[in-house]
Amino acid sequence: METKEPKYPIYLDYCGTTPVALEVLDAMLPYFTSKFGNASSTQHLFGLEAEIDLNRSISQIASNLHVAAKNIVITSGATEAINLAIRGLYSKYRTNGNHIITVKTEHKAVLETCNYLENIGADVTYLDVDEKGLIDILELKDQIRDETILTAIMFANNETGVIQDVESIGKVLRQSRSFFFCDATQAVGLYDINVERIGIDLLCMSAHKMYGPKGLGALYINKGIQMEPQILGGGHQNGLRAGTVNVPGVIGFAKACEMAIRTRGTEYKRLKVLRDKFESELLSTGKVKVNGDYSQRLPHVSNLCFIGMQADHIMLSLRNKIAVSNGSACNSNIMNPSHVLTAMGLDVTESNSSIRFCFGLNTTLDDIVEVIGFLRKMIQE
Numbered sequence: 520m521e522t523k524e525p526k527y528p529i530y531l532d533y534c535g536t537t538p539v540a541l542e543v544l545d546a547m548l549p550y551f552t553s554k555f556g557n558a559s560s561t562q563h564l565f566g567l568e569a570e571i572d573l574n575r576s577i578s579q580i581a582s583n584l585h586v587a588a589k590n591i592v593i594t595s596g597a598t599e600a601i602n603l604a605i606r607g608l609y610s611k612y613r614t615n616g617n618h619i620i621t622v623k624t625e626h627k628a629v630l631e632t633c634n635y636l637e638n639i640g641a642d643v644t645y646l647d648v649d650e651k652g653l654i655d656i657l658e659l660k661d662q663i664r665d666e667t668i669l670t671a672i673m674f675a676n677n678e679t680g681v682i683q684d685v686e687s688i689g690k691v692l693r694q695s696r697s698f699f700f701c702d703a704t705q706a707v708g709l710y711d712i713n714v715e716r717i718g719i720d721l722l723c724m725s726a727h728k729m730y731g732p733k734g735l736g737a738l739y740i741n742k743g744i745q746m747e748p749q750i751l752g753g754g755h756q757n758g759l760r761a762g763t764v765n766v767p768g769v770i771g772f773a774k775a776c777e778m779a780i781r782t783r784g785t786e787y788k789r790l791k792v793l794r795d796k797f798e799s800e801l802l803s804t805g806k807v808k809v810n811g812d813y814s815q816r817l818p819h820v821s822n823l824c825f826i827g828m829q830a831d832h833i834m835l836s837l838r839n840k841i842a843v844s845n846g847s848a849c850n851s852n853i854m855n856p857s858h859v860l861t862a863m864g865l866d867v868t869e870s871n872s873s874i875r876f877c878f879g880l881n882t883t884l885d886d887i888v889e890v891i892g893f894l895r896k897m898i899q900e
Contacts, residue, residue, distance in 0.1 A: 529886045530842045533879030534677055534705055534820060539771065540730040540880070546774040547732065550767035558766055559755065569766050576773035583776040584722065584739055585713045592738045592759050593769055597704045600723035600738035601628040603749050603760065604700050608669055608721070609636055610747035615696070616666030622646045622654055622673070622683075623862040626702055629671050630858075642666075650864045651812035652681035656691060663695045673702040674712070678859040678875055679811035680820025682706070689718025698744065704728055705817060708779045709787050714739055726768065730880065731775030735768040790878050791818035793887050797876065798823070800891045806898045810860060810873055819878040824865070825898070830874050836897060841890055844875045 530538075550572070556565030558573040578588040594600040609619070621633055623645045633643045644662045646654050654672065663670075670692055675682045685701060692699045700721040703712055708729030714722055721744070726735035740746060740759075752761040798821055801807040810822040825833060830845045837843060845857070856870035865873070876890075 526886075527840045528842055529840065529890060530881065531876045531878060531886075531890065532842045532844050533882075534680075534728070534875065534877040535844055536727050536733065537730045537879055538881065539732055540775065540778060542778065543731055543771045543774045547767045547771040550770050554766075556766075558764055559753075573764060573766050573769055576769045579773035580737055580769075580776050581739075583707065583712075583724075583780060585715065586739060589757075590739055590742060592740060592756050593764055593772075594723075594736040594738055594760060595734055595765075596727075596736040597626075597702065597723045597725035598628040598736075599749075600725075600736045601626070601702060602632055603738055603746065604721045604723060604740075605629065605632045605669065605671060606636065607746040607749055607759075608698060608700075608744070609641060611745045612668045612698075613640070616664070616668045617641050618664055618667040619643045619669045619671065620646065620659065620662055620667060620697070621671040622648060624648050624652060624676055624678075624681075624859045625671065625673055626677055626704075627858075629673070629702060633671070646672075648862055651815070652676060652679050652810075652859070652863050653812060653815070654683060654688075656684065656687050659688065660691055663691070663697060665696065667695060667697040669700060670697045671700040671702070673704075674710075675703070675706040675817050675820075676811070676859060677705050678857060679822045679863075680705070680817035681811040682815050682817065684815075685717055685719070693718050698741075705820075708775075709783050709790075709818065711780075711783070714741070720744060726772040726775055729775050729779055732768050732771045735765060735772045737772070786880070787818050790882075793878050793882060793884065794818055794821050796884075797821060797878075797887050797891060801894060801898075804895060804898050810863065810865065821876040821878075822860075822873060823876065824869050824873045826872065828872055828898070830872055833874060833894075833897060837893070841893065844877075845873065 556569035558569040560566030561570050577591050581588045581591045619641055637643050648654055674685055698720040701719045703722050704725045707724045720741040722739040724737050727733040746759055748759050750761050755761050806826050808824050810824055856867050860870040
């Protein structure tokens with residue numbers, strides 16, 4: 520019987536970034552050459568054409584969240600969107616209160632922004648999570664005060680894929696004066712997120728996590744919310760974010776959103792099948808355990824602890840064959856244990872034995888079988 524030669528390297532770090540889809544690239548290319556106009560230069564046809572196409576594309580991005588284009592601000596990525604949301608809102612509403620609630624397992628962009636605001640007068644509460652990575656809704660209720668102006672809780676964790684109960688969080692916050700900011704960067708490509716139904720007031724997303732270009736993000740801002748701009752100089756985007764908008768990037772972002780809406784139902788199921796097979800094969804060795812809630816998580820993320828093995832040694836062995844990560848791409852050069860895993864109760868040894876595997880559009884069953892075989896051999900040895 521003929522066996523297939525594995526196609527190395529196998530990419531399993533789709534939470535770190537995704538390849539630009541060919542239809543996304545095709546949509547972008549004309550805007551680097553023949554349709555190169557500046558969307559702010561509407562005194563001539565080149566600029567007018569760019570403005571029309573830009574507005575149409577922002578409407579497409581907005582439709583992914585079931586909102587209007589006027590509620591979307593284009594940014595350079597999710598990190599900038601997070602800074603605009605948290606710092607911009609705090610600057611505008613700090614006279615109403617200085618209290619912010621967030622979670623110990625948030626992305627570093629949220630945690631470091633909150634830490635910065637603490638240094639200039641904010642009072643920040645960092646909620647604990649249980650061993651599954653989930654917050655206690657009752658604890659959230661208990662921490663809300665009259666002076667709470669913002670609660671920042673992500674949709675799905677970027678290291679474990681664990682999904683918070685955002686609908687219950689939205690219901691709780693509707694009864695308070697606090698705005699609800701949600702980092703949905705990892706989830707928006709695979710989930711139909713209706714921000715108004717859930718009760719989300721601000722939400723960030725990033726194109727390169729959903730087969731769009733790097734350097735493009737968006738921030739949804741609910742109507743009526745005021746924001747202090749963080750980048751000044753030109754009054755672009757209703758004065759909320761100055762600078763020439765990256766038209767080719769927004770075109771690609773919109774195409775990626777269109778793709779997501781079209782494919783996410785079937786892709787969700789396909790990825791879950793691959794992830795479940797991958798995990799069941801490795802869990803059967805008795806030397807592997809899943810970090811985080813087993814059911815309430817993204818379908819394409821598997822954060823595994825390899826008992827008695829060091830993650831850096833495994834990753835060194837995999838380096839030229841299988842691309843994986845031991846946590847957030849924004850944190851990969853820091854050798855400290857994952858703040859997400861330690862917040863979930865893992866000790867330093869367990870955290871340093873954990874690896875994140877993320878599957879995507881180009882991941883095949885053959886890839887999964889190959890990686891399973893490779894890892895089982897390492898475990899046996």
